[in-house]
Amino acid sequence: MLVLREKDVQEVLKGLDPKEIKEFQVELASSLADYNKNPSLIPQRIVASTDAAVHLFMPSLGKNIGLKALTGSSHGFKGIVTLLDGDDGTPIGILNASTLTAFRTALATTLALSKTFKTDDDIDRKALTVFGSGPQAFWHVKLALILYPSVTTVIVVNRSQESGAKLVNDLKSEFQTVSYELHLLNEPEVYSKAVHRSSIIFGCIPSTEPAIKFKDLSTTSKTFIGLIGSYKPHMKEVDDETIDFLVSSNSKILIDSYEHTKHEAGELQSVDTKYLIELGEIWETDSFSIESVNNTPVVLSKIVGLSIMDVSVGADILSRASKLHIGINIDDF
Structure with missing residues (x-):
């Protein structure tokens, strides 16, 4: 053993x-x-x-x-x-x-990310925003930077300046050519601009008030949002307007589990299962195209985690x- x-x-x-x-x-x-x-x-x-x-x-x-x-x-x-x-x-x-x-959760998010941006060339806005500063945030950013080396800017949005700065320093030690920004969660007027210029957005903060808002998203070019932070029915990382936008356009939200998502993902409590699709289903074929299940430039993934x-x-x-x-x-x- x-x-x-x-x-x-x-x-x-x-x-x-x-x-x-x-x-x-x-x-x-x-x-x-x-x-x-x-x-x-x-x-x-x-x-x-x-x-x-x-x-x-x-x-x-x-x-x-x-x-x-x-x-x-x-x-x-x-x-x-x-x-x-x-x-x-x-x-x-x-x-x-x-x-x-932390690694397996970030890896699961990259399953959705890799179907959204199949190659590094598919990313036109070379910025990434992450909400949070813990191991989950670190591994999400790390895997994304390895898979998509054309990303030139990482924006960290966090409640605490101290722990946010630690994440930036940890990332800098491995990715020296990337530029970094740090904003506080209580400064939405500042970080909303960062969200708008990001092709990749990770939500890694347990929150009852959504920090990622539809009004801040770019809907003219492809934007990937990967959520993992909120894990109870009353928690939300993204606002209802974003969910309504996806549902009204008949797009599917990428998840790891139909059953567990409905119990744990606050953002998706009112979403009909027909607007959800499991990662295990879309990874069964190499020919899968995100455009076959998504009719908007915004792609949303929610991972709750499974044994x-x-x-x-x-x-x-x-x-x-x-x-x-x-x-x-x-x-x-």
Whole structure:
């Protein structure tokens, strides 16, 4: 059995190139396609509360068998992903879930992004705006910059100047040729202009008041919006006008799960399922065109996160770690 600490997971993911990201995408898309055909691959999760924390246990029965265990407390979210042999239950590996969770969520967003902008040349406005400053924001921007090197400007919009500056510095250490801007969330008159000139917009902030507004979007050239921050029915990252614009034009919103989205995505609570489409469905064919399901220049993706994503991407990371001799090997577990 192989054990991957947080630093081990980060080591495996260090120095990713477009080819490796696409390899990860294929594995993740395959698991989501299996889930699309058979939603029972994700059994109902167990949620239990104690005085100090909330504990979640989320199994997955896809090609890779495993479980994500997560605890949310005043110290944030911490947990592990375990993988088992599907035939006899022999433990295969355990991974720290922190970086894995951020990476697999950003990877899922890139499944939608890659269908929106198939090549780097498809992006005409070379700016990217991200709302948020945590690991999710970092990985969303990092993967986008690797896949689309023509992006020249990253705009960070955040509640806190300090944590926003940290994200900018972390990104600068890896992408020195990109220019960066930092704006505060309480300055909408400033960041609205940044949103308008961005081809790619990521929402990575849990919020009850939408920061991404239709009036700020460019509707004359293609704009991709990837949302992952809000995770409860009363939370919204994008305003109702944006949703109404997409629905009224008979366009589909890209999601990871019909069932879980309706429970967790505040933006989509009133949206009929006929205006949603799962990523696992659109990735089943290489010939899929975003224009076949979207009649506007605005493309919206909402990822709520699924255990099958953790387990499939975790299995891929575990396999790579084994080949690179990274992690702690326990022979007689």
